[in-house]
Amino acid sequence: MTVPFxxxxxxxxxxxxxxxxxxxxxRCKLLDQLRVNYFQMRDCGYGWPIxxxxxxxxxxxxxxxxxxxxxxxxxWELRLKLRYVITDVExxxxxxxxxxxxxxxxxxxxxxxxxxxxxxxxxxxxTAE
Amino acid sequence: MTVPFxxxxxxxxxxxxxxxxxxxxxRCKLLDQLRVNYFQMRDCGYGWPIxxxxxxxxxxxxxxxxxxxxxxxxxWELRLKLRYVITDVExxxxxxxxxxxxxxxxxxxxxxxxxxxxxxxxxxxxTAE
Amino acid sequence: MTVPFxxxxxxxxxxxxxxxxxxxxxRCKLLDQLRVNYFQMRDCGYGWPIxxxxxxxxxxxxxxxxxxxxxxxxxWELRLKLRYVITDVExxxxxxxxxxxxxxxxxxxxxxxxxxxxxxxxxxxxTAE
Amino acid sequence: MTVPFxxxxxxxxxxxxxxxxxxxxxRCKLLDQLRVNYFQMRDCGYGWPIxxxxxxxxxxxxxxxxxxxxxxxxxWELRLKLRYVITDVExxxxxxxxxxxxxxxxxxxxxxxxxxxxxxxxxxxxTAE
Numbered sequence: 001m002t003v004p005f006x007x008x009x010x011x012x013x014x015x016x017x018x019x020x021x022x023x024x025x026x027r028c029k030l031l032d033q034l035r036v037n038y039f040q041m042r043d044c045g046y047g048w049p050i051x052x053x054x055x056x057x058x059x060x061x062x063x064x065x066x067x068x069x070x071x072x073x074x075x076w077e078l079r080l081k082l083r084y085v086i087t088d089v090e091x092x093x094x095x096x097x098x099x100x101x102x103x104x105x106x107x108x109x110x111x112x113x114x115x116x117x118x119x120x121x122x123x124x125x126x127t128a129e
Numbered sequence: 130m131t132v133p134f135x136x137x138x139x140x141x142x143x144x145x146x147x148x149x150x151x152x153x154x155x156r157c158k159l160l161d162q163l164r165v166n167y168f169q170m171r172d173c174g175y176g177w178p179i180x181x182x183x184x185x186x187x188x189x190x191x192x193x194x195x196x197x198x199x200x201x202x203x204x205w206e207l208r209l210k211l212r213y214v215i216t217d218v219e220x221x222x223x224x225x226x227x228x229x230x231x232x233x234x235x236x237x238x239x240x241x242x243x244x245x246x247x248x249x250x251x252x253x254x255x256t257a258e
Numbered sequence: 259m260t261v262p263f264x265x266x267x268x269x270x271x272x273x274x275x276x277x278x279x280x281x282x283x284x285r286c287k288l289l290d291q292l293r294v295n296y297f298q299m300r301d302c303g304y305g306w307p308i309x310x311x312x313x314x315x316x317x318x319x320x321x322x323x324x325x326x327x328x329x330x331x332x333x334w335e336l337r338l339k340l341r342y343v344i345t346d347v348e349x350x351x352x353x354x355x356x357x358x359x360x361x362x363x364x365x366x367x368x369x370x371x372x373x374x375x376x377x378x379x380x381x382x383x384x385t386a387e
Numbered sequence: 388m389t390v391p392f393x394x395x396x397x398x399x400x401x402x403x404x405x406x407x408x409x410x411x412x413x414r415c416k417l418l419d420q421l422r423v424n425y426f427q428m429r430d431c432g433y434g435w436p437i438x439x440x441x442x443x444x445x446x447x448x449x450x451x452x453x454x455x456x457x458x459x460x461x462x463w464e465l466r467l468k469l470r471y472v473i474t475d476v477e478x479x480x481x482x483x484x485x486x487x488x489x490x491x492x493x494x495x496x497x498x499x500x501x502x503x504x505x506x507x508x509x510x511x512x513x514t515a516e
Contacts, residue, residue, distance in 0.1 A: 004408070004411065004412055008138060010138070015135050016311065020278060021393050024393055051315045053312070054311070054312040055310070063425065064426070134286060134296060140434060149403070149407060150262070153262065153263060153404070178403070180444045180445075182441065183440070183442075189436070192297075193286075193297070264402055273392075
């Protein structure tokens with residue numbers, strides 16, 4: 001990814017809230033690969049909201065900087081916890097770290113599920129082995 | 130309204146795309162007053178998308194600047210065309226001008242209606258008189 | 259504050275990244291009151307970046323919902339840590355909780371300061387007493 | 388480009404204001420190629436703000452849809468006017484059309500220049516031939 005102009009603030013660095021978007025782009029790609037993306041979850045009757053997010057900013061990213069967003073699965077049985085590291089493409093320096101936690105909800109009742117849905121565990125389990 | 134920090138770009142002025150949001154805040158208030166807002170239109174079976182927007186930037190708005198967004202109805206029978214002027218609260222100087230055009234669509238078929246819905250014309254007509 | 263349409267996602271709730279903006283609006287107001295806002299810090303030679311942020315989502319906020327953002331100071335001598343609680347205006351229900359951590363940096367060297375600047379401690383100390 | 392989740396609104400389509408960002412990504416790439424991007428203009432003492440933008444929405448873009456943003460130069464001697472067409476990658480259907488107008492300003496005085504800067508005309512002229 002390249003940091004776009006519209007994500008840069010008056011300090012000429014990416015505004016801190018925009019890293020939430022960088023995380024989301026990486027997360028959506030991962031969930032696409034695992035075949036548990038937004039549409040696939042919804043078609044199975046599930047929503048998939050973020051319930052917890054943390055970001056630690058180590059170095060700022062500037063306009064036009066090329067960045068990598070690495071994402072890996074930390075927990076997936078009861079809830080989905082993903083870890084993120086954003087690095088500079090050239091130097092490999094770590095810019096930002098963080099995690100997100102998602103839980104499954106029933107899309108009609110909006111009630112929280114006590115574990116990730118069966119379909120999700122099958123698909124992610126198959127990939128994890 | 131006050132220009133928030135997250136809407137300011139590397140030039141220390143509000144990023145040009147964010148005025149679309151300032152327009153939207155004023156438009157939603159107007160549609161609330163006319164009782165034809167997003168929810169009221171949807172409950173009547175209509176969507177209300179923007180199909181045309183133009184913005185002219187005369188002077189930049191800076192972080193923390195107090196601005197007014199004036200909006201008025203220009204056309205409403207076949208489609209809804211609104212005119213906007215953004216001014217500085219203190220000096221009254223014009224910062225931005227523009228318009229939006231919205232058309233009604235059937236929310237199920239997503240097909241465009243050839244005129245604004247009856248319910249809309251009644252409510253807006255009542256107010257206009 | 260009222261949740262604007264442009265902050266709502268396909269689930270018809272405020273997109274989780276937008277709460278970072280709600281936090282910022284409340285934070286800027288607080289820093290204005292304490293006379294240590296972005297401009298006042300910059301004029302004293304300091305930047306004031308966020309280095310750590312966490313958000314926990316308890317209930318979703320929907321379009322047009324009226325919300326309050328409560329913010330209070332938790333630490334301010336070495337770094338500025340603020341706690342946030344977002345509630346529904348009508349019911350008082352807690353929607354979101356979180357914190358931000360900011361550190362002072364020298365605006366020219368971009369190096370981190372080991373404590374909050376003297377000017378900051380005076381102003382915030384005066385208010386805290 | 389792929390339409391990201393955070394750019395989608397409650398109608399499950401890209402919120403109309405976000406196309407301003409899609410235009411900007413394409414514009415920045417073009418200006419990079421022409422060697423007249425934000426940094427190169429600034430180093431020559433010029434700002435390069437948008438003073439006029441129009442967008443016409445023909446068909447909505449949905450989450451995860453693959454889109455192309457085509458951009459071409461319409462005027463460049465007195466001001467820079469760019470035309471944009473956004474199409475669906477698969478079908479080639481036109482989704483959005485629009486233009487932007489930019490003028491050069493002196494970065495110190497913030498006064499408008501009556502023509503595009505010499506450096507700009509050289510570089511863009513060289514490419515246009």
